[in-house]
Amino acid sequence: MMNQPVSKIHGVGPRMVEQLENMGIETVQQLIEHLPFRYEDHAVRRVTEAEHEERITVRGTVHSEPLLRFYGKNKSRLTVRVLVDGLLLQAVFFNQPYLKRQISLGEVITLSGKFDRHRLMLSGGTLKTTENNVNEGLEPVYSIRGNLKITALRKIIQQAFTQFEGQMEEILPSQLLTSYRLMGRAETIHQLHFPTSIEKLKQAKRRMIYEEFLLFQLKMQLFRKKEREAVQGQKKFFSQNVIEEFKTKLPFPLTNAQLRVIDEILKDLQSEYRMNRLLQGDVGSGKTVVAACALFAVIQAGLQGALMVPTEILAEQHKESLVDLLEPFGIKVQLLTGSTKVKERRAILEELREGKIDIILGTHALIQEGVDFKNLGLVITDEQHRFGVEQRRILRKKGIRPDVLFMTATPIPRTLAISAFGDMDVSVIDEMPKGRLPVDTRWVKHDMLPRIIQFMDKQLNVGKQAYVICPLIEESEKLDVQNAIDVHLQLSQALPQYKIGLMHGRLSSDEKESVMNEFARNKVSVLVSTTVVEVGVNVPNATLMVIYDAERFGLAQLHQLRGRVGRGKEQSYCILLADPKSDMGKERMQIMVDTNNGFELSERDLELRGPGDFFGSKQSGLPKFKVADIVEDFKVLEVARQDAVKLVQSKAFWDGEDYALLRDYLKKQTSFTEEKLD
Incomplete structure (x- = not known):
């Protein structure tokens, strides 16, 4: 019954149907699940208890004649002084000239608006006199489109409840409702639209937050189960003793975090299920040696491995590392990129098909036609978000159900990892190797630039190198920021003895490869660049990173850029040139100075920018929750995920009567495959 068209609601005519369809609302269920995004609290309060910039409702006596001024085209400003709780407030109403006729000296009126504590002003609100029926409750505010008015929307939602409320079904099982003392679904949705008190609204929100998270996590777990059943993995057989011997022969001791992550990956490799794991590790935390252990195990099992990276120079650096670690054990590592000569490429492809090459490294050249393996067992993608979904899928299909390991140096907050990557296992290297010096980070204003150039000269004079990062390539009229071309010219003139x-x-x-190679080989002393160096290259000799207009970057990006230095044994420095105007810009700069921990930074970045901006909403795979907030309500998200895992693994979820409505509800939600990340 709830799936009936909105035209079945009394008072909803063809025009209203069209307006609702423009908002994606076609059924009664979609209408009642179109929830308010905030509430106006019309309960009259004492102004002395109000916070600065809080929206409040107060009652007072008109103390002066209202003053109306017109400006611009059809714009007006109405001001009136009102005595409220012993304080004289100035109330300001924009573009509501008709209110002047409703205000009389000495009359008691009720005002709602944003309170400016410093100027004792109330602005951008509404006025209610004793004549126009003061509503002192919580008033829902909805997102609307087109010509539809909020008052009209509230009216039809109220009518929908009158007609259909008795048909609303509970979708959560009684066991969960009892365990968490949750409000019933019908009452929850009614309270969210028409709250009877702040306490009832809190209870309704609590129930809806849990429901939204549970439904999302169930979709992720069901997808994961379905994928596992459809695609069985290759169980790999290797000797644990041989792996332990490999670890002991490494040129450096592994951290506890690396050991833990390696164990997680090895268990996956030995499982009958295909591995689908995300490996997170801050810049310099040692992801490459973890990848080497995984590849070593796969080779011991008689299979091949592939590692795909975004740039040729990164591929070359990975090859050097893996050759050092693996070739002493008789493992053949080869490189295939777009620059590989035709004759050499032909030989590599033949050896790969015959199984003579154990590990192949490369860029997107690995996914081209003609690149075939004898028995590919493990696919590793480094900086996986740099590759498209289709590119990663093609590489996976080159083997028979190969295990898949995604690696990233972008610290993804655990909050986002659990939510966005709910269908993947997540491993985190949250410990840095011993002896690594943290990068000394300083925030300075632009007028300190001459001193920074002097400091750069000192570093270069002893043979060190520097990065200089700019937000734009060329001068822009829209943004007054330093650009790479101008900065390159400026530094070439200031430091003529060095190659810039x-x-x-x-x-x-x-x-790009040519410039980067010159810098990696110390033929270029200073590299002026835009953020294209963010992913990348290991230049241990670079000890200085200068970032112009640093306030224009997010915390995660600033941290990635800082991670380009500090890779050698010498002390490294990161200088943030910034004159932030906003409090958020100043806060970002201070956070960068205070911590080198990428995961701590990423959590703060998420709090400042929100989940949609963290990856870019298009690739984040995050659903739009109506009430839940993955940052604020993270503890509930964790509980919902644990519950979803237990439910999907239980027999009762699949067969029990108590779960029938939940199963039916999930079946109707056909969009869940679109919400997951590849």
């Missing part, structure tokens, strides 16, 4: 390189996104791939 320039790199940005408009260079061809070959040009």
Whole structure:
């Protein structure tokens, strides 16, 4: 019955149907599940108890004649002084000139609006006299489109409840309702639309937050179960003793975090299910050696491994590392990129097909036609978000159900990892190798630039190198920020004795590789660049990172850029050139100075920017929750995920009568496959 068209609601005509369809609302159920995004609290309060910039409702006596001024085209400002709780407030109403006729000197009126404690002003609100029926409850505010008015929407939602409330079914099982003392679904949705008190609204929100998270996590777990059943993995057989011997022969001791993550990966490899794991590790935390252990185990099981990275220079650096670690054990590592010569490429492809190459490293060249394996057992993708979904899928299909390991140096907050990557296992290297010096980070204003250039000269004079990062390539009229081309010219004139390189996104791939290679080989002392160096290259000799207009970058990006230095044994420095105007900009700069921990930074970044901006909403795979907030309500998210895992694994969920409505509700939600990340 709830799936009936909205035209069945009394008072909803063809025009209203069209307006609702423009908002994606076609059924009664969709209408009642279109929840308010905030509430106006019209309960009259004492102004002395109100916070600065809080929206409040107060009652007082008109103390002066209202003053109306017109400006611009059809714009007006009405001001009136009102005595409220012994204080003289100035109330300001914009573009409501008709209110002047409703205000009389000495009359008691009720005002709602944003309170400016410093100026004792109430603005941007509404006025109610004793004549126009003061509503002193919580008033819901909805997102609307087109010409539809909120008052009209409230009216039809009220009518929908009158007609259909008795048909609303509970979808959560009684066991969960009892365990968490949750409000029933019908009452929850009614309270969210028409709250009878703040306490009841809190209870309704609590229930809806849990429901939204549980439904999302169930979708993720069901997808995961379905994928596991459809695609069985290859159980790999290798000797644990041989792996332990490999670890003891490494040129450095592994951290506890690395050991823990390696164990998690090895268990996956030995499982009959295909591994689908995300490995997170801060810059310099030692992801490459973890990848080497995984590849070593796969080779011991008689299979091949592939590692795909975004750039050729990164592929070359990974090859050097893996050759050092694996070739002493007789493992053959080979490199395949777009620059590989035709004759050499032909030989590599033949050896790969015959199984003579154990591990192949490369860029997107690995997914081209003609790249075939004898028995691919493990696919590793480094900086996986740099590759498209289709590119990663093609590489996976080159083997028979290979295990998949995604690696990223972008610290993803645990909050987002659990939510967005609910269908993947997540491993975290949250410990840095011993002896690594933290990068000394300083925040300075732009007028300190001459001193920074002096400091750079000192570093270069002893043979060190520096990065200089700018937000834009060329001068822009829209943004008054330093650009890479101007900065390159400025530094070339200030430091003529050193070679200054320039790199940005408009260079061809070959040009970028050439500049980066020169910098890696210390033929270029300073690399002026846009953020294209964010992912990348290991240049231990670079000890200085200068970031112009640092307030224009997010925390995660600033941390990634800082991670380009501090890779050698010498002390490294990161200088943030910034004159932030906003409090948020100042806070970001201070956070960067205070901590080098990428995961702590990413959590703060998530709090400041919100989940949609963290990856870019298009690729984040995050659903839009109506009431829940993955940052504020993270503890509930964790509980919901644990419950979803238990439910999907239980027989009662699949067969029990108590879970029938929940199963039916999930079946109707056909969009869940679109919400997951590849």
